[in-house]
Amino acid sequence: MAKKIVVIGTGYVGLPLAIMLARAGYEVIGADIEENVVDAINTGFLHLAEEDISKIYQEPNVRKNLRAQKTPCEADVFIISVPTPIDERKRVADLSQVTQAVESIVPYLRSGNLVIVESTVPPLTCRDIIAPIIEKSGLKIGKDVFLCHCPERILPGAVFEEIVNNDRIIGGMDRKAAEMSREIYASFVKGNLYLTDDVTAETVKLMENTYRDVNIALANEFAAVAEGLGIDILEAIRLANKHPRVKILKPGIGTGGHCIPVDPWFIKEVDPVNSRLIHTARLINDEVPVNIAAKIRQALKDIDNPKIVVLGLTYKPDTYDTRNSPAQKIVGLLKADGYRVSAYDPRVKGSQYSSIKEIAKDADALVVLVEHKAVRDELAKQEGEIKKAMRHPLILRFYHEASESE
Ligand SMILES: NC(=O)c1ccc[n+]([C@@H]2O[C@H](COP(=O)([O-])OP(=O)(O)OC[C@H]3O[C@@H](n4cnc5c(N)ncnc54)[C@H](O)[C@@H]3O)[C@@H](O)[C@H]2O)c1
Known part of the structure; x- marks a missing residue:
C-alpha cells in the first residue's frame, strides 16, 4: 500500500x-x-x-x-x-x-x-x-x-x-x-470503480454535465414555446412524461454551479464542428436569467420605484453553493437597471433572515428565485401573512408547482 x-x-x-x-x-x-x-x-x-x-x-x-x-x-x-x-x-x-x-x-x-x-x-x-x-x-x-x-x-x-x-x-x-x-x-x-483510458475518462466527465445542460436547455426552450402558446409548461411536461420513454426536466432560471455552465465548453473547444447542439444549449441556458429579469421588469412596470425583495441566491435549491448562480445574475441585472433590490437566502452566510414576512415588509414584490425546501414550506404556511405585510402583494415564482417531472 x-x-x-x-x-x-x-x-x-x-x-x-x-x-x-x-x-x-x-x-x-x-x-x-x-x-x-x-x-x-x-x-x-x-x-x-x-x-x-x-x-x-x-x-x-x-x-x-x-x-x-x-x-x-x-x-x-x-x-x-x-x-x-x-x-x-x-x-x-x-x-x-x-x-x-x-x-x-x-x-x-x-x-x-x-x-x-x-x-x-x-x-x-x-x-x-x-x-x-x-x-x-x-x-x-x-x-x-x-x-x-x-x-x-x-x-x-x-x-x-x-x-x-x-x-x-x-x-x-x-x-x-x-x-x-x-x-x-x-x-x-x-x-463501483470502472477502469478505462485517460481520454475516455476526460470525455465521460464532460459528457455527464453536457447531458444535464442540453436537457435543461430543452426544458427551458419548451417553456418559451409554451409561454408563446399560452399553455402551462408544467402541465405539458407532466403529460409528456406519461410516455414510457420520455423524461423531460423542469425549466428553471438558468444553470449554475461549478460544472454545468462550464464543462460543455471544454467539448466544444476540442471539437467545435461536432458540438453544434452543445453550443446552442449553452447559449440558451445562459440567456435564461436575462429573460427572467425581463419578466420581473414586466411584472413591475406599473409600480413606481418598486422595492424588490429577492429570495434565493444559490445556483439551485437546497445547496449553499453560489458559484455561477443565475439568481445572482438576475439580481445583478435588476440592480444595474436601477431597481432597489435586497436579496436573501437562508442557506447563504451573510444573507440569512429571521422570517420571510419580516424581509418582505413594505416590499412591492417578493421574487422567489431559488425554492429551498425551507422557503417552500414557509411560503406554503405564511403566504397570506407575507402578502399582508407587503406594500403590493406581488409574489413572483418561477415554475414552482410540485410536478411529477421533478
Ligand atoms: N466543486 C465541485 O463541486 C466539483 C465537482 C466536480 C469536479 N470539480 C473540479 O475539481 C477541480 C477543483 O475544483 P474545486 O471546486 O475544488 O476548486 P476550489 O476553488 O474550491 O479549490 C481549489 C484549491 O486549489 C488551490 N490552488 C490553486 N492553484 C494551486 C496550485 N498551483 N498549487 C496548489 N494549490 C492551488 C486554491 O488555492 C484552492 O484552495 C476543478 O477542475 C473543478 O472543475 C469540482
Whole structure:
C-alpha cells in the first residue's frame, strides 16, 4: 500500500478527498498556495459547509494523518485538484492553475510515483499537456511515473454521501496507472470503480454535465414555446412524461454551479464542428436569467420605484453553493437597471433572515428565485401573512408547482 499522498489544491474537491484518504490510513499532505487554507487545515479551524465531512475531519486519526503546507513534497502519489475555470472571453479551459500545479510537483517526482488528475479538463489534456510537463523530470510516463485521470462527481451539500457512494471512472494512460489508482480509491469508495483510458475518462466527465445542460436547455426552450402558446409548461411536461420513454426536466432560471455552465465548453473547444447542439444549449441556458429579469421588469412596470425583495441566491435549491448562480445574475441585472433590490437566502452566510414576512415588509414584490425546501414550506404556511405585510402583494415564482417531472 502506498503510504504518502500529496493532494495539490485543497478546496471543495481536494479537501474532502484529503480527509477521506487520511481516514483510510494514508499519510496525507494538502498542498495549497493559499496560506489561510493551509492554516485552517493545520489548526483545525476549518469552516466546512459540509457537516459530515467536518465531523470526520475531527476524528483523531484524520487529524494525525493530515497536515497542510504551501508547497508539495516527495510522496508516493500526487493528486491534482486545482480549479479549471473557463476563459470568459474565449470560452476555452483556463488550464494555468493545472499546469502550475503539475510544474510544482516536478522537482519531487521519483520513479514509481503515481499522478492522478481530479480537476475537470478538456479531452487530451493528460497526454498532450500534463504528460510532457511530468516528463521534464527526466522520468518517463508509463515506465517510471504513472498518470491517471479520475474525475470527481460530488454534489456540493452531499459531499460525504457522494464521495463514498458514487461510482468512479478511473482513466489510466496505461493499465498499470489505472490499477494503481484503483487501489487508492478502493480505500474509501463504496461505489463501483470502472477502469478505462485517460481520454475516455476526460470525455465521460464532460459528457455527464453536457447531458444535464442540453436537457435543461430543452426544458427551458419548451417553456418559451409554451409561454408563446399560452399553455402551462408544467402541465405539458407532466403529460409528456406519461410516455414510457420520455423524461423531460423542469425549466428553471438558468444553470449554475461549478460544472454545468462550464464543462460543455471544454467539448466544444476540442471539437467545435461536432458540438453544434452543445453550443446552442449553452447559449440558451445562459440567456435564461436575462429573460427572467425581463419578466420581473414586466411584472413591475406599473409600480413606481418598486422595492424588490429577492429570495434565493444559490445556483439551485437546497445547496449553499453560489458559484455561477443565475439568481445572482438576475439580481445583478435588476440592480444595474436601477431597481432597489435586497436579496436573501437562508442557506447563504451573510444573507440569512429571521422570517420571510419580516424581509418582505413594505416590499412591492417578493421574487422567489431559488425554492429551498425551507422557503417552500414557509411560503406554503405564511403566504397570506407575507402578502399582508407587503406594500403590493406581488409574489413572483418561477415554475414552482410540485410536478411529477421533478
Ligand atoms: N466543486 C465541485 O463541486 C466539483 C465537482 C466536480 C469536479 N470539480 C473540479 O475539481 C477541480 C477543483 O475544483 P474545486 O471546486 O475544488 O476548486 P476550489 O476553488 O474550491 O479549490 C481549489 C484549491 O486549489 C488551490 N490552488 C490553486 N492553484 C494551486 C496550485 N498551483 N498549487 C496548489 N494549490 C492551488 C486554491 O488555492 C484552492 O484552495 C476543478 O477542475 C473543478 O472543475 C469540482
